[in-house]
Amino acid sequence: MTLHDFPALNASLNGTATVLLTAGFIFIRRQQVAAHRAAMLAAFTVSVAFLACYLAYHLQTGARTPFGGTGFIRGVYFAMLISHILLAMVIVPLILITLTLALRGQFDRHRTWARWTFPLWYYVSVTGVLVYCFLYQWWPAAPQRGLTQRQGRPFIWQNLFLPDYASDRMLYLVLTSCTPSGVLMDREAPPRP
Numbered sequence: 001m002t003l004h005d006f007p008a009l010n011a012s013l014n015g016t017a018t019v020l021l022t023a024g025f026i027f028i029r030r031q032q033v034a035a036h037r038a039a040m041l042a043a044f045t046v047s048v049a050f051l052a053c054y055l056a057y058h059l060q061t062g063a064r065t066p067f068g069g070t071g072f073i074r075g076v077y078f079a080m081l082i083s084h085i086l087l088a089m090v091i092v093p094l095i096l097i098t099l100t101l102a103l104r105g106q107f108d109r110h111r112t113w114a115r116w117t118f119p120l121w122y123y124v125s126v127t128g129v130l131v132y133c134f135l136y137q138w139w140p141a142a143p144q145r146g147l148t149q150r151q152g153r154p155f156i157w158q159n160l161f162l163p164d165y166a167s168d169r170m171l172y173l174v175l176t177s178c179t180p181s182g183v184l185m186d187r188e189a190p191p192r193p
């Protein structure tokens with residue numbers, strides 16, 4: 001297994017979490033508490049595995065994968081990505097609280113918290129799969145020498161509010177104003193052999 005396999009592995013873990021969450025919900029609706037408990041603990045384990053793989057991948061590569069879509073779908077993608085990232089941070093304490101309450105047998109409080117935790121966790125796991133499909137399957141970026149790609153930095157504002165060309169241009173202007181010569185050397189085409 002190489003680093004290239006990680007995005008697909010991460011999407012699979014998210015997809016598995018979605019299936020387990022769905023099963024856990026159906027179980028509790030049918031009053032099958034033991035099955036609900038098993039499904040939720042499995043979903044938690046899979047999500048922890050996802051977090052470990054996600055961190056391992058991003059700490060090693062350090063780069064961001066550019067999104068290939070343009071126009072309307074680009075806005076949809078970044079709205080989804082940002083909501084996914086923000087809610088992924090929010091659900092960590094929610095999951096731990098909901099789980100702890102259940103394991104301590106405080107089921108009334110568990111139910112109250114679960115009404116928030118469950119839909120948010122579900123949204124994060126589903127959008128985790130969708131982000132992968134958008135980025136790697138449906139709108140992969142064509143190989144290019146674009147500045148945004150090579151710098152590999154997540155300038156979220158530029159992707160959200162500016163069309164591709166304008167955002168590259170602005171990033172170029174900011175970076176060149178920071179270099180002594182005012183010229184970005186690595187933007188030049190490599191010499192022909």
Ligand code: HEM
Pocket residue numbers: 025028033036037040041044095096098099102103107108110111114115117118121
């Ligand atoms: C973070 C993990 C978990 C989540 C997100 C979760 C989610 C839920 C949800 C959505 C409900 C239905 C709430 C409603 O009626 O509106 C529920 C109920 C319940 N859960 Fe969990 N659950 C989790 C873990 C557990 C565990 C580990 C147990 C262990 C036994 C458990 C036991 C129960 C019980 C007994 C109920 C019924 C409570 C009642 O109606 O009084 N849950 N849970």
